[in-house]
Amino acid sequence: MSKELVFGHQNPDTDAIVAAKAFSYLQNKLGYDTEAVALGNPNPETNFVLNYFDEPTPRVIKTASNEVDSVMLVDHNEFQQSVSDIKDVTITHVVDHHRISNFQTEQPLFYRAEPLGCCSTVIVKMFDENKIEIPAQLAGLMLSAIISDTLLLKSPTTTDQDKIAVKTLAEIADIDYEKYGIEMLKAGTNVAAKSDQELIDSDAKSFTMGGKSVRIDQINVVDFEDIDNRKDDIKNAMTKEAADKNYDLFLVLVTNVLNSDSKLLAVGEPLDAVEKAFNAKFADDTMPLPGVVSRKKQVVPPLTDALS
């Protein structure tokens, strides 16, 4: 059996990096020959996690077909979020927790998706189904991914299965997950250290909705002031990026991870569709979105509806 690469989406977050490591570990135990890699460098939160558990940073790849014939995707499926030459390789496995879109194969494959808060939670179930033990260090990583994706189990994407997985993993890793989780989330919100360009790029994903090219970034903060102070500069960077990359619409969801509220910044068109999507108005270039913390569950679906 020839070697396969396992990776999460571009602009990797903690789940994208960790799910690749976890699924690669599981598949190797099941007899495959895989290597977990990444489509970008870890963000500050993920670096905190990797350092905390003394885990090496994964190798970053730009293309896959120069190395392997086949790949396994975790935490994404849409081709525009994947490796640049995804159409030149065979996708043998996908494990995910997102909608399915802009994805197709020529051959039957293994595809496992569940509407859970975190891809790593799906993988926890697969360890159990295959009766493979999760090592303590990997449990710590997977715990971190679930805390990251669910904002410490507070996001509306959180399911009972995520809660059960966190408790199971915390026991295996022997860690106080609430205390650790706040420390970890804070480590990921140091926006002062980032340039405007880094801020609008580091967690951004591209979508096609009703024929429009839509870019949606999310920035986690512990105080909205950190962004409000530099809003004009950030909007200028968004406008430039949208022009360079031909995005019709560029949205930045600024999320306060401590109180689970967000604000939305937007450039491009059609802004009236964005207002319709959230039944709210932009004021001073900003739309308050109280209670919104999940791009996947609370932003993408209403926006897709409004643009279709």
Place this chain on the structure above:
Amino acid sequence: MSKELVFGHQNPDTDAIVAAKAFSYLQNKLGYDTEAVALGNPNPETNFVLNYFDEPTPRVIKTASNEVDSVMLVDHNEFQQSVSDIKDVTITHVVDHHRISNFQTEQPLFYRAEPLGCCSTVIVKMFDENKIEIPAQLAGLMLSAIISDTLLLKSPTTTDQDKIAVKTLAEIADIDYEKYGIEMLKAGTNVAAKSDQELIDSDAKSFTMGGKSVRIDQINVVDFEDIDNRKDDIKNAMTKEAADKNYDLFLVLVTNVLNSDSKLLAVGEPLDAVEKAFNAKFADDTMPLPGVVSRKKQVVPPLTDALS
């Protein structure tokens, strides 16, 4: 939780009907409210299976959105193979064993596909993972689906997991699966009861290969004589259908399900490419294809190569 419909593809075969019943049973045990329905009437083989196990014929639906908001798909995912108003309902679950194509959702969903010989084999695994017992009658149905899809485990699509599932289900159903399987496959091959038009249409699929429009039908028999006796009439029907529908090439793969051999009938052009594809010659309008039983794995790929 509101009721959901569970169904397989249009022109249902035994797996499409049975997988819907099996997945509906499993989901109801897990707390969902579902009904297994079908997108067409059962074929003769499936009728034999339903009669044998005293199982009611599923209700046939033409549309879903007039009854429910949400549906679960089994044994297919491509929208053109699904219910006519698939875009007007939410797909919450898919269980399948095919490639993924022309499929997308707005929301995260449960998707479980594995490259196995039969969708019902995937569902057998899910019963095990969820620690739900398979009742004897349902085991008999699922056994039938696997025998149907794999031609009694002889098709090259057969995996070790299909073989294990057949043995497990045969024990639960308390049945001699080889003896029963031959009886069941024979029941599906009553070609005498079908018109020439029905024969060339009932399992036909269209493909585009190297710019040519290619139609490939498959007819299962227990004796090649059944087709040899009416070969001229069948070829006339093929010629007429190819002219009516603008097929460049119309192939009918006649498969003897008892000894796992096939013969190929062909009308249209280029026949030399067909001969090249299988490294064999037409004689008396017929090409023998010993050991060939799978259109998907043994006919489409070499023909695609030869026509490209």
